[in-house]
Amino acid sequence: METVADRPIQPTVQPGDIRAALPDAAPERPESFDAILSDLDEIVMPGITHWQSPGWFAYFPANTSPPSILGELVAAGLGVQGMLWSTSPAATEIEEVVADWLVDMLGLPISWKTSGPGGGVIQMSASDSTHTALVVARERAAGDASKMVVYASEQAHSSVEKGARVAGYGHVRLVPVDDQFAMRADALEAAIEIDVAAGLIPVAVVSAVGTTGTTAVDPVRAIGEIALFHDLWHHVDAAYAGTAMVCPEFRHFQDGLEFADSYTFNPHKWMFTNFDCSLFYVADRKPLIEALSILPPYLRNEASESGEVIDYRDWHVPLGRRFRALKLWFVLRSYGVEGIRHHVREHVALAAGLADRIESHPQLELIAPTPFGLVSFAHIDGIEATDTLADAINDSGWAFVTPSTIDGRRFVRVSIGQTNTTAEHVDRLWELIESVVRSP
Ligand code: PLP
Numbered sequence: 503m504e505t506v507a508d509r510p511i512q513p514t515v516q517p518g519d520i521r522a523a524l525p526d527a528a529p530e531r532p533e534s535f536d537a538i539l540s541d542l543d544e545i546v547m548p549g550i551t552h553w554q555s556p557g558w559f560a561y562f563p564a565n566t567s568p569p570s571i572l573g574e575l576v577a578a579g580l581g582v583q584g585m586l587w588s589t590s591p592a593a594t595e596i597e598e599v600v601a602d603w604l605v606d607m608l609g610l611p612i613s614w615k616t617s618g619p620g621g622g623v624i625q626m627s628a629s630d631s632t633h634t635a636l637v638v639a640r641e642r643a644a645g646d647a648s649k650m651v652v653y654a655s656e657q658a659h660s661s662v663e664k665g666a667r668v669a670g671y672g673h674v675r676l677v678p679v680d681d682q683f684a685m686r687a688d689a690l691e692a693a694i695e696i697d698v699a700a701g702l703i704p705v706a707v708v709s710a711v712g713t714t715g716t717t718a719v720d721p722v723r724a725i726g727e728i729a730l731f732h733d734l735w736h737h738v739d740a741a742y743a744g745t746a747m748v749c750p751e752f753r754h755f756q757d758g759l760e761f762a763d764s765y766t767f768n769p770h771k772w773m774f775t776n777f778d779c780s781l782f783y784v785a786d787r788k789p790l791i792e793a794l795s796i797l798p799p800y801l802r803n804e805a806s807e808s809g810e811v812i813d814y815r816d817w818h819v820p821l822g823r824r825f826r827a828l829k830l831w832f833v834l835r836s837y838g839v840e841g842i843r844h845h846v847r848e849h850v851a852l853a854a855g856l857a858d859r860i861e862s863h864p865q866l867e868l869i870a871p872t873p874f875g876l877v878s879f880a881h882i883d884g885i886e887a888t889d890t891l892a893d894a895i896n897d898s899g900w901a902f903v904t905p906s907t908i909d910g911r912r913f914v915r916v917s918i919g920q921t922n923t924t925a926e927h928v929d930r931l932w933e934l935i936e937s938v939v940r941s942p
Pocket residue numbers: 562626627628629630659661710712713714739740741742768780
């Protein structure tokens with residue numbers, strides 16, 4: 503961690519280089535740990551992309567932090583398999599507690615706590631959470647899955663389409679967006695009416711709080727009201743932006759959650775907790791457990807039969823589960839809610855500052871609003887000039903951004919949220935952007 507800022511973010515290896523440096527078969531006899539560590543330095547490190555560099559502005563952050571690393575290490579050392587409460591009670595109860603803490607921290611409906619009808623569980627990824635939500639929605643709807651329809655915006659993450667495909671839905675409708683790339687509620691309503699008239703079965707809608715492309719925010723309340731009216735399951739994907747809700751000033755972006763059936767957000771993006779750690783909440787855990795619970799004789803035990811414990815194996819597809827809650831518990835306690843708020847506000851303020859500079863630059867323009875830590879902008883001369891800018895930033899070695907396309911327009915995504923990114927790094931990025939734009 504001490505040296506990561508000085509290392510080139512992108513490796514220069516070619517496909518197959520790492521593999522070619524390794525033997526074809528596992529060693530027959532034990533090797534010394536010194537030999538293993540030496541290969542870590544010589545072979546593995548040259549092939550690492552440094553997501554933890556403070557110059558990381560690509561994709562979304564995939565943060566880690568010292569307490570998270572220590573929590574992960576302890577979990578690995580304990581090596582518990584927390585599929586049932588009885589297979590390691592602390593693994594289940596710490597997870598319940600952090601999930602409940604986060605309900606208050608993010609201003610989610612109180613009834614989503616495990617003490618109410620709902621509850622939260624840690625899954626590997628937001629994709630898993632969305633897939634799980636779509637499975638529960640399908641079970642609840644009953645009928646011919648080939649006629650069932652899932653709705654999401656044209657800007658929804660690909661995990662919605664993948665989850666729907668894996669869950670066996672016959673149709674996915676990508677609903678048009680407005681000029682800010684948010685789902686148009688009127689277009690959703692129209693799409694549902696057309697599908698009903700065609701004999702299809704609308705089953706679920708996914709709204710995004712912070713799309714992957716530009717962090718657009720769908721109208722959660724309006725979508726929730728439509729879902730309620732048509733009896734659709736309403737899943738909210740706040741994979742990246744959910745962390746921002748720790749600050750009350752952002753919660754208006756998720757207004758209307760009382761009409762949501764499920765919600766996902768990833769502490770493994772912006773909450774300083776290393777991958778994998780994705781929270782999945784349901785407003786009512788009964789249909790989730792009914793959809794996923796299968797009880798073979800070897801899993802029967804007194805605690806489960808008492809009905810007084812949570813068995814998280816019934817809350818997702820896998821049976822086995824790691825003690826992921828430990829690293830999140832370490833993080834929440836080490837930073838405190840105030841500490842997390844402080845960093846989120848700092849990242850958002852840095853993004854707003856960069857957006858202001860871009861807006862007042864004659865050759866650059868913002869292509870979308872900057873509600874959180876992502877700045878989306880383009881060179882006014884179009885695709886080639888925008889790509890030249892992105893390439894120059896990435897060729898610098900110390901900064902890394904993701905170019906993307908929306909509505910046929912090329913643009914650069916600068917995602918500010920790495921644990922150690924400060925004003926100094928964003929100023930340096932801006933100087934680089936200015937110098938490239940000055941001398942094409
Ligand atoms: N949803 C949104 C809005 C995302 O931005 C992402 C990833 O960036 C995902 C879902 C998928 O997250 P995961 O990698 O945890 O499956």
